[in-house]
Amino acid sequence: MSDVVEKTLTALPSLLSLDSQPGSAKLSSTSKLGNLIRGITELTSKHEEEKLIQRELASIKEQVSSPNTSMMKELMVRAIYCESLGYEASFSYIHAIKLAQQGTVLEKRVGYLAVSLFLNESHELLLLLVNTVLKDLQSTNLIEVCMALTVVSQMFPKDMIPAILPLVEEKLNHPKEIIRRKAVLALYKFYLIAPNQVQHIHNKFRKALCDKDPGVMTASLHIYLQMIQENPEGYKDLTASFVTILKQVVGGKLPMDFNYHSVPAPWLQIQLLRILSLLGKNDQSTSEIMYEVLDESLRRAEMNHNITYAILYECVKCIYTIHPKSDLLEKAAKCIGNFVLSPKINLKYLGLKALTYVVQQDPKLALQHQMTIIECLDHPDLIIKRETLELLFRITNAQNVTVIVEKMLEFLHSNTDDYTTIDLVGKVAELWFIETMNTVFSVGGDMMQPDIPNSFLKLLSEGFDTVEEDRKLRLFAVDSYVSLLQGEPGKLPQRFLQVISWVLGEYSHLREELEPATVMRLLAKLLDMKQTSSETKSWVLLVFQSAQEVSETYGSSMDTVLRQRAQELQHLSQDCELRARVLPQDAGLEPLEVDSSLSFLDGFVSEALAAGAAPYKPPHQRQEELAQAKALSLEPYGLSLPISMSSCSIADRQSPTLLSMSSGLSGDSTDLSHKGSSTTLKLDGVKRVWGREGYLAQREAVEEAAQVEVPSPLRSPSQQAEADSSHSQTPTPTPTPEPDQEKQQLASSLFFGLSSQSSVCLMGKSEPTPQRFRRKAKGQASSSGAAEQISNSLVSAPSAVDNFLCNNLLDSNITSQVGISSSEQTSELSQGPATTNGTCDTEAESTDGDIKGSNPSLIIGDNGLVAADPTPHKDPGSPKDFCLSSHLPAELSELCRSEITPLCSNQSLGLSACHVHKEDSLVLVVFITNSSDAAIRQILLDLDSEQLQVIYHDVTSHSVAMHQFSLTVKRPSVHVEVVGMVSYQLPVGTPQESLTLCRFSCRPLTVSTEEYGTMWLSFSHDTKQNLTLISDGEEPLTATLNVLKEKLQLHIVEIIGMEGIIACQLLRDQPCLMHCRVHADVLAVWLRSPVPDLPDCLIYHCQRALQEH
């Protein structure tokens, strides 16, 4: 740069050069500033100083307004001096701006400096500077450009940025590197204060990153560090570039100028390492790119200078942030050790910081250095002490909490610094208070007086003294509860669970990195636990202010309180405004005014009435009317439902919400349940037998994806399933942002369920791997078991995935993995994974018949290899079926049942299953056929469901054992999958088989047109969709409906002209009605059901069925 400046200055007579003494103190001491300074140093009291400065300011003010420009520079410096002492010289601001505007270059420099010291971004005078900056940015004098860029990066009014942005951008192409560098930093500043303004020049940042001058590149790293911090995903592609740059720097490829104490560009290295750690965080593939260079950095940074420690420290932090690699971790741990043990106190401090950073991942490291840590506790430096306490704070657990709190209190006694005290007191309170209360709750359990948890929550919500304090305390509570829930929530007392759910609901938003879905999942797990009382469940439900899925599930629950809560939050979650009003965040303890007369709804009601809504009728009256409704025969399938009807139903639905949320009265809750059951069907005493497993394959898909990312063997599949269900199942009324994707996933679930030629092949290709993957992830026990199994096995059969379609739509899907071990009998049999699917809760009603008989046709694979039968038996009505059906108990054989389908078999054992539609439930019947000559002992049929394990002690040779399971599925679904595993002992071996036992489908619902009409109006969940018509000869509507009837077991109620109505049900209380009308050449279908998601499920099945036709 100097050469260009020289050029601009060549006009100046070089002969006039003065003595090269840069402004010495002597010269200035005679100046006015010198006098002022001397005057001040001679003063003894603050008061005198003030008087002197005021006098000085007055004199500056006087002179500054007289147009003697030669004095301006000095006057300005004096004003700056006064300001820096804390005396305001606001009169000089305008003069500073003037100076920057009009002065010579030197005056400009003082002017700009004064402006940047005096003013802030929002100062109104700054607007006067914009034009000056604009002018100087365009100046040919480099110094002026530099000054302008400097002042711009110091402070510039946000809304004026667009005015100068193009000019600054232009400077990125400036030939001088110092200008480019300053321009980059100025743009970075713009990015910080107005990110959207510089959005469009991202590619220019890239150009700066690739600048041939390393200084400009270094400057651009500021921007990248910031942007990557905000969005690491967006810049993964640059990882390799950063790694290359770092490699070159570390390898000494930069000019020697960049060395600092013979370390190549250390600040650049630090910056790069920070960027890399952001990029590699939670990203294995990206991390792998950088392992090598990190290793190199660690190696090159020999401990010779302070700055190399800086690099090492960043290196270590990076290694612990990115995806771990063991040998790097080892080196990093050694490095941390060096830091901690260093006699240099700065390094010790950083070592402790690093330890604090890594201790959660690697507590052993803290153990290694425990003696040093103990020493540091008594270190004379308070900062070191505090850092040590911070470290201890991180490793606090139930065992050491007492000691650590003691140490902290000790420190508190000796400490005088306010800030530290506040901080530490907060920590002690967190540790002590929450931990103690946790113990109290866990031990006290349900025996506790209810007011203890109440007052605890009150304390927590009212808070203590400072906001920050409360926040920390709540945060700690949230953290500790989340970890408790991740443990074994089943063991916690109900009251504690209630407290936990309340705290998580109120405060989990404080922990920003905690995904709401995670909390939801944990809480949802509580809901699905058997031992959770319904009181606790209603607490939990209260928490789900946004979890509609759950509410829908429980919206049709039998428990009225649960149902009401679910309904409430369902409406709340749909209406943000209402939610904000009813449940303000942090509303805490404001008293609620209750308007039990519901006068606030008067306007709404009268509006609804005016719109033609029916007036409110008490439930009993409505019931009577409904009873008569059959005779009234409402037009059942008019697509144009009267609007008044729907608005009336909205009124009905909303009023209980408002009422109960504001008053706790639940006067209308009966009305709600009544609505649900007004369909001639009685809900009372009926078990809910169906789960909403319609998204099953989708859930698996998500589950697998999740596991690919985080292969955590500790998470049980049930948790996974919950997690996925909580975000994958989209409520019907609110459309998803990506319906297509969901549809695809759903479609894949249908591939899974409904088999056809194409789907079989699709299945065969895509499913086995994930299936195996899924199995592996099912808990440590099972994976280790599987490993042993494989290692022990002499012959292991490939997994086979078979698919069945039976006439009556029992979709059997067999996924079997057979590992045969011919080793000695092992006791590992019982290690079959007792995994829970979480959504499917099966109750065993054991009826095992041990029926003698032989079935030689089941012997397959007598070639010595024992394998799962890869060929599905598709022939319905085979002799097998006949044989096995004779084993059905009499009370079941009368009922509608599915085909008896062989699931899998080997040379000794065959498994078949069917399901029977009982009136109130679904019975899964499993036949175990022993086709070998010897008795098979200890057959263990292990269904993938809670508390279901059936042990047959043995099945004698050539006999069939039959077992019934009554399935209660908690959520409605058109398809349910039950996965199970059979293990047994032969005298010679220990085969284990796992299989998908069964998938189920819906059944017809026979109703009359009148009943249909009544039901239609009372159902709340609906879906509309167009289907393709089938026109092979017959009348298209009839043909299409017949196909559906045949494939999906629907009941065609009536066909009138171009319209048809169809009914089906999952179980007695879960009907789904379908109205079809031919429109041009498509079939417009409208489905309604009281069960959420059921219409959606069914429509997809219809689509599949028609496609396959």
Place this chain on the structure above:
Amino acid sequence: MIKAILIFNNHGKPRLIRFYQYFAEDMQQQIIRETFHLVSKRDDNVCNFLEGGSLIGGSDYKLIYRHYATLYFVFCVDSSESELGILDLIQVFVETLDKCFENVCELDLIFHMDKVHYILQEVVMGGMVLETNMNEIVAQVEVQNRMEKSESLVGSVAKNGHVTFPT
């Protein structure tokens, strides 16, 4: 980012104050006082880092300082800066001052506060580290010095009515 750079002497008299984040005037004075209070009571054999000044920000901020004879150089930074890196940056800054002023002492900083600011502007720009190479910084400062000399000549010549040069 660097939030503020404070230089004060052993008695807490500010010698150079530069905030990169806006604080009101009285707040600035309070920060200076508190920082001095925190830093001055620390021995020279303890670490150069201080955490948790309650004024300039919470746990994200730290003070990194060096003590030279009569002067404290304090950089107030957030967590995006490397502690040891900043510590060496202070060293670079002081060495640059030393080179520019030839054996810098407190008096130089008092009488040439503006020059110290100009030098600092070449090291830190708007809170971001601009240059860490002392020679580069000195070169930039020298360019400006040369300009200063020429201009003062131009000024004096112009006053005498002999020659006028465009600036």
